[in-house]
Amino acid sequence: MAPDAGNSEILWHAGTPEQKRKYLLPLVNGDIRSCFAMTEPEVSGSDPTTLLARAEKDGNDWVINAHKWFTTGAIGASFSIVMAATDPDTLPHERFSMFIVDADNPGFDIVREIALMGDHYTGGHGEVRYIDCRIPAENMLGNRGEGFKLAQLRLGPGRITHAMRWIGVAKRSFDLMVDHSLRRETRGKKLAEFQTIQNMIADSATEIEAARLMTLYAAWKMDQGDQARKEISMIKFFGAKVLQDVIDRAIQVHGALGITADTPLEGFYREARSARIYDGADEVHRMVVAKQVLKAFQIGR
Ligand SMILES: Cc1cc2nc3c(=O)[nH]c(=O)nc-3n(C[C@H](O)[C@H](O)[C@H](O)COP(=O)(O)OP(=O)(O)OC[C@H]3O[C@@H](n4cnc5c(N)ncnc54)[C@H](O)[C@@H]3O)c2cc1C
Known part of the structure; x- marks a missing residue:
């Protein structure tokens, strides 16, 4: 099901051997679930070049601040793949990168499960804040600017x-x-x-x-x-x-x-x-x- 199927595809194509071992294998084994965080309440999801999420380099880490919603399967997911701007002033399609954020990161804050039309989906649809989420550089997925x-x-x-x-x-x-x-x-x-x-x-x-x-x-x-x-x-x-x-x-x-x-x-x-x-x-x-x-x-x- 979405979002695990899509996340497996990205990890398979762009993940490092270590990311595949740590995230892809347990995901395809069905041992863990994941979620994918692109859409934000404040801006149009139909034009993702306007996303407000930011990732700033600090030493060997990235620090992510973002407010996402409609993150399907967020509750109980082991990790989230997050789209955030690493170079907000460059060409629109090179501004964003993807990161793997573990759900036990202290800054990963599920605000609520959004109530919506349709039956309950495992893990719900979450509104999630990423508050100063510090993650190691090796949790970037693919290269800088490759988010889109x-x-x-x-x-x-x-x-x-x-x-x-x-x-x-x-x-x-x-x-x-x-x-x-x-x-x-x-x-x-x-x-x-x-x-x-x-x-x-x-x-x-x-x-x-x-x-x-x-x-x-x-x-x-x-x-x-x-x-x-x-x-x-x-x-x-x-x-x-x-x-x-x-x-x-x-x-x-x-x-x-x-x-x-x-x-x-x-x-x-x-x-x-x-x-x-x-x-x-x-x-x-x-x-x-x-x-x-x-x-x-x-x-x-
Ligand atoms: C059940 C569900 C699950 C989802 N799961 C996820 C998830 O796991 N992760 C995630 O990141 N996102 C998820 N989403 C978010 C989804 O991808 C966005 O809702 C979608 O991209 C639209 O963005 P928006 O809601 O911001 O609508 P907006 O971009 O604000 O658009 C609103 C409306 O404007 C109109 N519109 C927009 N652009 C145009 C255009 N170019 N021309 C004419 N009309 C236009 C359309 O009628 C559109 O419905 C989910 C959404 C739903 C409903």
């Missing part, structure tokens, strides 16, 4: 695994919808015999298939060594919409039963809403797709 490069390394595959999970939830909702439509009768006919219901089934089957093939294609492109930024952004906002629409139709077909907790649908519905926001809001991913399309269109004009 590493974030990209993590977010690309992370969005594909989100899309994979969404397809699973959409398919489960779809199965419940079809099954119910074949059981429930009204006006002497099964729900499945009404064309309106058939349209819902056909649209959902088609959209799930499209999302599945788009996800496979994005993953395949990444396997070929391509960053697949356009394809990943496409599946991020398209997949999140398919998820929401399919669950919504499944609830509708169940009638009042659909909004009870007697089926998993109402939980899926509450959970699905945030998919259009985390790891980049829909609008930002549409912007990425449009930019790439426009660029390609203009080449050779």
Whole structure:
């Protein structure tokens, strides 16, 4: 699950042998959990060049001061991967670096678990302050100024695994919808015999298939060594919409039963809403797709 999957990827690609031994091995063994801290309450997460977190060099240590929120899995995590500015006055994409902060650092202060729509997630979503967190230089992940490069390394595959999970939830909702439509009768006919219901089934089957093939294609492109930024952004906002629409139709077909907790649908519905926001809001991913399309269109004009 996020954020451990993404953190494992960064540690695998950018971690030193010692960081891999200390953090990656127990993480992939499932012995510990981790969290990832980029987003801050005071500035727009959609423009991370404006993040306020700072890391200052002091002798052989770094001292981190930051206020982060929506740190998924923070409570009970053994360490956090934190994005903080090391050179705030240089070019925007070279300002930030990543650091590993142990959760038992005296400056690691979980302010609260944020209450939000959807069911409780292991470790919650934390608001966390890093107050003069002193960490040794060897806890920098990758090189100074590589924060955005590493974030990209993590977010690309992370969005594909989100899309994979969404397809699973959409398919489960779809199965419940079809099954119910074949059981429930009204006006002497099964729900499945009404064309309106058939349209819902056909649209959902088609959209799930499209999302599945788009996800496979994005993953395949990444396997070929391509960053697949356009394809990943496409599946991020398209997949999140398919998820929401399919669950919504499944609830509708169940009638009042659909909004009870007697089926998993109402939980899926509450959970699905945030998919259009985390790891980049829909609008930002549409912007990425449009930019790439426009660029390609203009080449050779
Ligand atoms: C459930 C959940 C888990 C999360 N987990 C983590 C985590 O573990 N670690 C972490 O660091 N962060 C996490 N986040 C934070 C998430 O990545 C940010 O919420 C996201 O990047 C958006 O940033 P923001 O909330 O600051 O919204 P803002 O950047 O303030 O954007 C607000 C809204 O403005 C609009 N908007 C923004 N940019 C544009 C644009 N270019 N064009 C048009 N409209 C635009 C969109 O509608 C957007 O929703 C999580 C969020 C959620 C909901």
